[in-house]
Amino acid sequence: NLYLIRVQFPCFTPYSMAMPPPLLRLHPHRLLPRLRRFTSGPVLLRLNPKSLYATASTSQAAPTPPPQPPPHGPSLRRGRPTTGHPPEAPLSFSRTFDLAALRVPAAACASLERRLRGHLLNWPRVRNIARLPNDDGDGLVSLPTSPGSSSALPPTAVARREKLAREFNARGFVEFPILAKMSRPAGRTRREMKGRAAGGKETKHEKDKVYVVEVLEQGGEDDEDEWKGLVGEEGFGKGAWRGEPTRLLLLDEGHANRRVDELPEAVKVVLEHEANQGGPFAYELVQCQLTLFYDYWPMNEVLEALLPEGIIIPAGFETVGHIAHLNLRDEHLPYKTLIAQVVLDKNKPKIQTVVNKIDAIQNDYRTMQLEILAGHDSLVTTVIESGLRFQVDLATVYWNSRLSTERQRLVNNIFQNSDVVCDVFSGVGPIAISAAKKVKYVYANDLNPAAVEYLEQNIVLNKLERKIEVYNMDARRFVNAMYSSQHVHPVTQVVMNLPKDAAEFLDVFRGILRNRQTGHIAMPKIHVYGFSKAEDPEYDFHERINLALCDSVMGVEMHRVRLVAPGKWMLCASFTLPESVAYAKANYITC
Template sequence: MAPALHLTPHRFLLPRRPGSARLLLRVHLKPLSSSSPHSPPLDGPSLRRGRALPDYPDPFARAFDLAALRVPAASCAPLERRLRGHLLNWPRVRNVARLPNDQGLLGLGISLLSPPPRHPTAEEPGSPAPPATAVLRREKLAREFNARGFLRFPNLARLSRPSPAARKRRERKGGGGDEEATREPDRDKAYVVEVVREGMEDDEDEWWKGLVGEEGFGRGAWRIGPTRLLMLDESYAERRVDELPEAVKGVLNHETQQDGLSAYELIRCQLTLFYNYWPMNEVLEELLPEGVIIPTGFETVGHIAHLNLRDEHLPYKKLIAQVVLDKNKPKIQTVVNKIDAIQNDYRTMQLEVLAGNDSLRTMVIESGLRFQVDLGTVYWNSRLATERQRLVNDIFRNSDIVCDMFSGVGPLAISAAKKVKYVYANDINPTAVEYFKRNMVLNKLERKIEVFNMDARRFISAIYSSQHVHPVTQIVMNLPNDAAEFLDVFRGILRSGQSELHCVMPMIHVYGFSKAEDPEHDFHGRINVALGENVDIVEMHRVRLVAPGKWMICASFTLPFSIAIAEPNYISC
């Protein structure tokens, strides 16, 4: 008889036969998923789930059928709190909707329990004036501002009468211009709620079967005042009153018993979401071809959005930039893309303006400080803001003298100047130095900073050979591509100039990139090669992953005294 087959989760185990080895066959079962990565979610707003409206000029308009409770405006706030778990609760969509011109009979100055009031006439001088409602105000305007009255109010006449161009457009369309104008969504609106009334005019009694009140339905009871719509959860869209959860009906019955005049109507409505509602990733997913990775991240520099598009995105770069601009207004006014990698000594990037205005000059606010930047002529990286604050808050002390060898426009040096005793800064780009000086004055820190415009090696040699500078305690070398190559300047730095007995060995923070499996070990080896000796104690910090498998590393170590007095191995400039 054949041996039995034992089935265990994720593997089949065959029983061992006498004299045979054990056979183990592992089977990895792929978990079942109800939807593919590109399929729409089962609930919630989504471009793929919504019903497209071909008549709308907005191609991203999507309609969703929902149910809503029409409640008195006075009871809306407490009901919203008590029914929170049963409401729509969609992002950026309010659970309470207000229909236009929904003032109720009280809003018109009419009561169901008393005859309608009469307007005072000349024969009744003592009669009280009617309440000032929107309808009465419009009637008063219609009586007073007639054809002759418009002569005294030319602006009102111009606003009230259609322009000749509008009349011509309406005539060409055969009178359909007004209807299309009412259908066109407002550019500033993200969504609109409309009550669906299909089939309600044929059978008027059916319209009131959804009312909940003292007698099962309270026809007309809610008309005593203005009303609001409480948008119910999407799962209640096709339900009737008797199919609502008991918790919802219990809350409504309790409110009805508290106020006998209240009634609650269950109606169907349509929620239309426009282009302004949808987030950037959903719009791009709808526009870009299938299989193209959706670009979702970009660097923000003031009013500029800096993209790093892949080659597959370049045919659609204008489209992507326009969506980024639309979804981030008014903060973002310009969208640029980096054309090529940084290959010059000034670290400037070649940028292409894809959308918005052409100005690359902007103001950046970082840690409460303001920096003027021109991305076309200087270097700036907002993604290093956290690293700069790590140095200032966790490493630098109040008594430190900081030396920034590659300062740029001064984001680190100016931020450090608020805390430390003094700062020496340098950059080889004269335009960056000019912006640095502006930013010093802008932040009122010019008395604690001295800025230079020279090569980094000459700068360090000048600092250590001068007799009028403070002893440097912290040195920052944030030039990841080439910073390690400048470490040789510290070899023999104390052989001339300052006295060995009165000089403090500085803490050096050097940055670099590494693609090795062990980036810390790789960068440590490059530091030892540049210094010509082994530095045993080096603290490594991973700043960020700039690309797949490529880390930006910060190595911090105290300059050994033996290296500071050693024989230089470079030619002084």
């Protein structure tokens, strides 16, 4: 069913009028899917060469436009930067945003916040209420007063304390001790007032601020001092409210530079309803500036602003105690000190040292070559995992915090209370010590003397000396010693957590029980770890296990632990040691 389709190009000039139009041999059902009946005669298709040319030209890759700032919310690509600072200074990350706010009485602030929540500022770590540090009148509990007494609170802390003393006897202060505490100013406030009285200045550096709110428009000349120095989360500023305590409700950024009559109807209805409830109520719409400082911005936004365009931003890092362990790419190395300083600044005080791995693990002790980029020089730290404490020195031992979930899977889901665990590659003891809290007994071994030293310290630190026995020898010698000695508990679980080479040590189990003269021994369950880059990693790892044991092992349970690199999986294979392997003769088969 092939048809000759005559294609006419009315605007195509290379063909003369005497030349016939070109013929294309096409399948009609592919060109016209809905054509299902026989068609007699040529099918004419009118094509526009200009549209074809435009389609071909637009198919070329266009240059990627620069990223546009988000239309709403805080961003370093929005707002007005603070001028007069070098680019590497923290103050160069200050951004100022224009906002509108409602000045309302402090007593009505809480109820208005609940009712106007959908129209208030909703930015991370920015409170939508701005207040002064000495605005503590709203926090006091209202006390019962006599009909002739005034309901207004005394203006000073001393007067409030005397008022409490007059209205409460000694028993009352015992029953309500919090009232006496609330009537006294906080210790920090007293120190600040004493420093201002002595003419001292604030000792807090400006880079420690998170944000600050400042009012631009005042109600009059008399209120100029009253509106200065509105504070944010950090509680710094100057000036004080006079008269009735008032606060600011920061409106959404979409309401900036608006008048009162331009506010949404929902906001107007709430304000009118509050005014009709009775009692004096007044509000004022003012224009403010919200300044976000360096400490406000998250790590990824700061790195995006500092690093050149096109470089992938480091997404995260591994935390080992107070140490941040980075794996920087080659393109990040020229900026490694800058990246480390940002990581240190944004994760204080938890992170005190930032290191980068220089080279892959290539020695038998599994120690990493680390470079200290920022913070303290010591690599000795304490790691808390599942309620247990581990002393670790990253310069001499191996630790991987990303395997904590896998360790808990073994302890919680596989190990039983009656098990005897043999940890062939224990390191500083994350699996051995965690298992000792649950199982009957643990035998732990490692080739690294430094790891064994820290393992013994961690056993004492977690008070498990009676349930763990430590060895420092080669893995094959250790396994042979466990099954040749008559003074050890029968091993029921064997853990071989050395992903790079653990499968090669499985040959030690071939014929491990051939010289035992005792009765039947229960076969242990082996948990061996390994890496695989194959398309079918489970099949590849299973074949390596069969090759190491010189036998076909059945009933192998495969578990994917984590994806360590693109296309490279870390696997855990769990299987019961076959009796044909454990009792194999020395000359049974040659592998």
